[in-house]
Amino acid sequence: MHYFLKNSSYLVPNLFVNTENDVAFNSEFKFWAAAVIALILVCFTKLQPKIFKLKSKSWIDSLPGPKGLPIIGGLHYFRDLSKTFKILHDWTSLYGPIYRSEGIFNEPIVFLNDASHVQAILSSNHLGLVTKPVRPYDSLFGQFLKNGLLISKGKYWKSHRRTLSRAFTYQSFQGYAKLFNKFTKLLVHDLEKLFDADDEPHQISGLIHCCSLQIICGLEVCGNEEGIIFYESLHKYKIISSKRSMNPLLLFDLFWRLHPLSREYNRLINSMNNVTRKIIEKHKEAKKNDAQCRNNNEAIGNDCIMGKKPCRSMMDEMLASDMTPEEILIEINTVIAAGFESTSLTVHYMLFLLALNPEHQRVCQEEIDGVFNDPVRCENGNLTMDAVGDMKYLERCCYETLRIFPVIFMFQRKPEVAVKLDEERVLPPNTTVAISPILMHNNPEHYPEPDKFQPDRFLPENCRNRHPYAYLPFSAGIRNCIGMKFAIMESKAIAASILRHFEVSTVDKIDDVILLPSIVLTPQRDYKFHLKRRQL
Numbered sequence: 001m002h003y004f005l006k007n008s009s010y011l012v013p014n015l016f017v018n019t020e021n022d023v024a025f026n027s028e029f030k031f032w033a034a035a036v037i038a039l040i041l042v043c044f045t046k047l048q049p050k051i052f053k054l055k056s057k058s059w060i061d062s063l064p065g066p067k068g069l070p071i072i073g074g075l076h077y078f079r080d081l082s083k084t085f086k087i088l089h090d091w092t093s094l095y096g097p098i099y100r101s102e103g104i105f106n107e108p109i110v111f112l113n114d115a116s117h118v119q120a121i122l123s124s125n126h127l128g129l130v131t132k133p134v135r136p137y138d139s140l141f142g143q144f145l146k147n148g149l150l151i152s153k154g155k156y157w158k159s160h161r162r163t164l165s166r167a168f169t170y171q172s173f174q175g176y177a178k179l180f181n182k183f184t185k186l187l188v189h190d191l192e193k194l195f196d197a198d199d200e201p202h203q204i205s206g207l208i209h210c211c212s213l214q215i216i217c218g219l220e221v222c223g224n225e226e227g228i229i230f231y232e233s234l235h236k237y238k239i240i241s242s243k244r245s246m247n248p249l250l251l252f253d254l255f256w257r258l259h260p261l262s263r264e265y266n267r268l269i270n271s272m273n274n275v276t277r278k279i280i281e282k283h284k285e286a287k288k289n290d291a292q293c294r295n296n297n298e299a300i301g302n303d304c305i306m307g308k309k310p311c312r313s314m315m316d317e318m319l320a321s322d323m324t325p326e327e328i329l330i331e332i333n334t335v336i337a338a339g340f341e342s343t344s345l346t347v348h349y350m351l352f353l354l355a356l357n358p359e360h361q362r363v364c365q366e367e368i369d370g371v372f373n374d375p376v377r378c379e380n381g382n383l384t385m386d387a388v389g390d391m392k393y394l395e396r397c398c399y400e401t402l403r404i405f406p407v408i409f410m411f412q413r414k415p416e417v418a419v420k421l422d423e424e425r426v427l428p429p430n431t432t433v434a435i436s437p438i439l440m441h442n443n444p445e446h447y448p449e450p451d452k453f454q455p456d457r458f459l460p461e462n463c464r465n466r467h468p469y470a471y472l473p474f475s476a477g478i479r480n481c482i483g484m485k486f487a488i489m490e491s492k493a494i495a496a497s498i499l500r501h502f503e504v505s506t507v508d509k510i511d512d513v514i515l516l517p518s519i520v521l522t523p524q525r526d527y528k529f530h531l532k533r534r535q536l
C-alpha cells in the first residue's frame with residue numbers, strides 16, 4: 001500500500017479526539033490556575049482602557065448580533081465546535097446580511113453576507129484593504145508561516161505575490177501534467193488494492209491527501225520518513241492551532257509561551273521546516289540533473305524534457321527569485337499548507353456528492369471517457385493539461401462542490417482605511433470583517449434550492465446574472481487564492497482518474513457526518529465509499 005498511514009481517519013484533524021496522548025499536558029492544572037489569576041489581574045489593570053475604547057459609539061454598536069461576554073466576547077458560543085456551522089446559519093437567519101459579533105477583548109467583528117458589501121471590501125486594489133487581522137491569522141499560522149504570502153501585508157506582500165504569481169500561469173502548469181499523471185496513477189493503483197481486498201466500504205481520504213501532497217511537493221514523499229514526519233506534524237499542528245484560536249487564555253502571547261502546548265507546537269514547526277529544507281535540496285539536485293541531461297542531450301529517466309524549454313514549477317520560480325533562503329522556506333510552507341489539504345478535501349467532497357448523485361456521475365464519466373479515449377489528449381493513459389481543461393462538466397461539478405463545501409469556510413479582513421459599504425454605512429478603519437462563503441453560498445436569492453447539487457448553476461448563461469461576489473470559495477480581488485486555477489486543475493485530474501476507473505457509491509448520507517471548523521472545513525470522520533471497477 002502506497003500511503004503512509006493505514007487508518008485514514010487518523011488523517012482527519014478531529015478536535016473531538018482526545019489529543020492528551022499526543023502532546024504533553026503535564027502540570028496543566030497548575031498552569032491554568034496561575035493563568036486565570038494572572039489574567040484577572042492583567043484585565044483589571046492594563047486592559048480596561050482598551051475595552052472601553054473599543055466600546056466607543058459607532059453604527060457598528062447598534063448592529064444586531066449575539067451578545068458577547070466580558071473579555072472573551074463571543075468565543076463561548078463555539079465551545080462545542082460541532083455546532084459551529086449551525087450557530088453561524090442561525091445567526092444569519094436571525095440577524096440578516098450584516099451583523100456584529102465579538103472576538104477576544106470584545107473587539108467587534110462585522111459579519112458581511114451581502115454580496116455588494118463584500119464587493120466593497122474585496123474589489124479594491126488599495127493595499128490598505130487587503131490587510132488581515134492578527135487574530136485568528138497569527139494565532140493559527142503566525143509562528144509557522146510568519147510573513148509568508150497568506151499573512152503578510154503592504155508592499156512586502158505585493159512583491160512576494162508578484163514573484164509567486166509567475167509560477168501560477170497556465171504555461172507553468174504544463175509541467176505539472178507529468179506529476180498529475182504520475183501520482184494519480186499511483187492513487188488508482190492503491191485504490192484497486194484497497195477495494196479488491198474485500199467488499200467493505202472504505203475511507204479513502206488518506207490516499208487522496210497523499211496524492212495531493214506529492215503533487216504539490218513535486219516529489220514522492222508519502223512512502224518515506226520525511227513524508228510521514230511532515231504529515232503527522234501538520235496534523236498535530238492544526239489541532240494545536242485550532243485549540244489555541246478557540247481558547248481565550250492561550251490567545252495571550254505570554255500564557256501561550258508558558259503553556260506546554262506551545263513547546264510541542266515549536267517542535268512540530270521545526271520538524272516541518274527540516275522536511276521542507278530537504279525538499280528544497282532535492283529540487284535543486286533534480287534541477288542540476290535535468291540541466292546536465294539537456295546539455296548532454298540524453299534523457300535521464302522520465303524527468304528530462306528533451307529539446308524543450310523546461311517548465312518552471314512553483315519551487316523553481318521561488319528558487320530563481322531574489323528571495324532569501326528563509327523567505328523561500330516560508331513561502332514553500334505557505335503553498336503546501338494552503339494548497340494541499342484544501343484541494344484533497346475538495347476532491348473528497350466532490351466524490352461524495354457524485355456518489356450521492358449518480359446521474360451526474362454518469363455524465364462526468366461519459367465526458368472523462370471521451371477524453372481518455374482520445375489519443376491526442378491522452379497518450380498511454382497520460383492526460384495533457386489541455387485535456388484536463390476540456391472536462392467542463394467535471395469542472396462545473398467541482399464548482400458546485402466548492403459552493404456546498406467551501407473548504408475555506410471563512411476569511412477575514414481588517415482594512416486600514418475607511419470603506420464605503422453602501423449609501424448609509426462607512427466602515428471605520430481597522431474594523432475586522434468576517435466573510436463566510438459557506439453562509440453566502442447558501443443564500444437562495446443567488447442559489448435557488450441551495451441544498452441541491454446542481455452543477456449547471458455554473459453554466460456561463462446561468463452565472464451571467466448572478467452577483468460576481470456571491471461565489472467566493474477562493475475569495476476574490478487582488479488577495480484571492482493564488483492557487484485557484486491550479487487547485488481546480490488538480491481536483492479535476494484526481495477526480496477524473498478515479499471516475500475513469502471506478503463507479504463510486506457511498507453508504508453515508510449528507511447529514512451523517514458533522515462538519516468541523518478545523519482551520520479548513522473538515523468532516524468529523526471520513527465518508528465511507530464503495531469503489532467498483534469499471535469495465536473499460
Ligand code: HEM
Nearest residue numbers: 149150338339342343346408411473474475481482483487
Ligand atoms: C480547492 C482548493 C483551495 C481553496 C478552496 C482555496 C481557498 C483560498 C482562499 C479562500 C484564500 C483566501 C484566504 C484569506 O483571505 O484568508 C486562499 C489564499 C491562498 N491560497 Fe488557496 N485555496 C485552495 C488551493 C490552493 C492551492 C492549490 C494553493 C497553492 C498551490 C493555494 C495557495 C494559497 C495562497 C498562497 C494563499 C494566500 C494568497 C494571498 O494572501 O495573497 N491555495 N485560498
